[in-house]
Amino acid sequence: MKSFKVTEFNGPLTEVDMTTPQPTGSQVLLKVKAAGVCHSDLHIWEGGYELGHGRKPLSLKDRGVTLPLTMGHETVGEVVAVGPDVKGVSVGDVRLVYPWLGCGKCETCLAGDENMCIVKTNSIGIFCDGGYADHITVPHPRYLLDLRGLDPVTAAPYACSGVTTYSAIKKVEAFIDRPIVIFGAGGLGLMALTLLKAMGGKGAIMVDIDATKRAAAEKAGALATVDGGAADALQQIMTKAGGPIRGAIDLVGNSATAQLGFDCLAKGGKLVMVGLFGGGAPWALPLIPMKAITIQGSYVGSLHETQELIDLVREKNIAPIPVTKVPLTKVDDALNDLKKGKLVGRAVLVP
Template identity: 55%
Template sequence: MQMQCYCVTHHGQPLERVEKAVPQPQRTEVLLRVKAAGLCHSDLHIWEGYYDLGGGKKLSLADRGIRLPLTPSHEIAGEIVEAGPDAGDVEIGALVVAHPWIGCGECAACQRGEENLCVQPQSLGIMRDGGFADYVLVPHPRYLVNLGGLDPARVAPLACAGETTYSALKKFGARIHEGPVVVIGAGGLGLMAIEVLKALGGHGAIVVDVDAGKRDAALKAGALAAIDARAPDAAKQIVDATGGGARAVLDLVGATPTVTLALDSCARGGHVVIVGLMGGDITLSLPVIPMRPLKIEGSYVGTLDDLRELVALTRDGKMKPPVVTSRPLAEANDALQALLHGKVVGRTVLVP
């Protein structure tokens, strides 16, 4: 039996529609019929072939072990259709979302449940073929979380947009209850952060973005305020809106101007968590870090437990599922270009 997939065969060139045999699950593998596959900015980086390190430097994806051709998308929801002989008791026909951040299972990070930090990752859609296809192989059933009646298209983004914001916001600890969290970036992750904060009982979000449409979407989603990142007094607006400076800033963009804005708008003792990978560099006056004192931390996606908790929160009605726009898989290239040019509000999912 044949299936279609949309693959990165050459960086920066249109995704190529490829027909190949449906993979057969071996050992503990599980075969999913894809119901929905999300489109993420990480897919853009894979398509482009590099990360911007600032100062004219680039990190090639080939240097990270990513090889082409590759079927992208790590936000995958689907139906279990077949399992390998060692997969155990697998419910054929169940609708699930896949945790894509798969590790080696043996290193220290994997042993403490942080496979997303494994030094030999096997992530779906990055190191292994992902969801822009009719079918996808998942290496073990433990990476599958039952949807319990939820819409696959609405839930698929939890595997990245959800996990990423949930994991990052948890790093602030009690600060999310002490005052508003400043969220830089009102795209799919920004809107998701607003919902996660509500589910966690946080004080609320002040959202910062350059796009008026996205700021409006954030306000409609429940943001306490929305600030234009390009305003000359953006840092002052954040300081005023937070009552003297931000105690917690979540940077979902991760570019030179956004990190600079985050640091400029922090109160003493402020905590900045950087998630975005847009790239660039900054120059820091080192004495300022201990004198203020500031905490700057990176956060990379999330854990299997994070995904299980998010699905449970959504299933129990404590959190709204992400805002999504569904498009046919055949429109993968158009969807990629729309994301590249900043024309997507919320999250795009492709449906085979």
């Protein structure tokens, strides 16, 4: 099998040829059909996150990411071999890989929230090898979701950007009869816009500093868009909302978006922090109690939420977000384009 590995942080990926492993026990081997390129892959590739306030950057090496690593956590594959203990999937099945694995044994994992495991994170494509390859091994068939006819290329991003936005919107579900303010109109933002509508929401005011991305959001049906870099951005957001804002989702996660996301909220509002751009918290502490604001972090989503999302996509016949197919061998170009902010929608690698 062929894979493209990070062998040094920030360096070009290395093409590696090795014998295709045979699955043992409960393992399932899939031939990769599509692998989404996610913004968080840039952080893995770069080796960490900025934390702001002069703090030492959060190092992924310190958090247990070891090299060489095959990235790729948005993977769809066709089952080509199964271990002797596997039940429920057969050779030929096309499945979406749920990548947010934990230890699988603790209370949190057994409750179905492996993405929140506090014992050990085993996320596929981050802590073990993922989908930037022509084959992938998954430890158990329960992590393989039946796509039932959905297109592998456009469905791959549901494993990360899809379930991340779905889970974030569920956290402001009480407020979706009003406009929700969404920061960031890249791949996640367009996905959020689409899902919000499918979940019965009124719609979103999309904030982005990039005019191309704002145009894409308008085309995708945003209620309004605002340039987050404008001096009067806060005023524009509040005017365009036409009433008190209760829910905001920050898909960028820098000090500027977190500040605007907080400031635009009415009393009792909620800011859901999703983006991992980096920086320090900008909020004046007394305003958090005085406005009774909830600030909630949201990290990917559970296996159950991923299944709910796929069911929703099928039931509501949700149109896919724009994707650009990129040959697997051009993975470096895809990462560099993403880094430069040149991609609209999502790049999906196809072997």
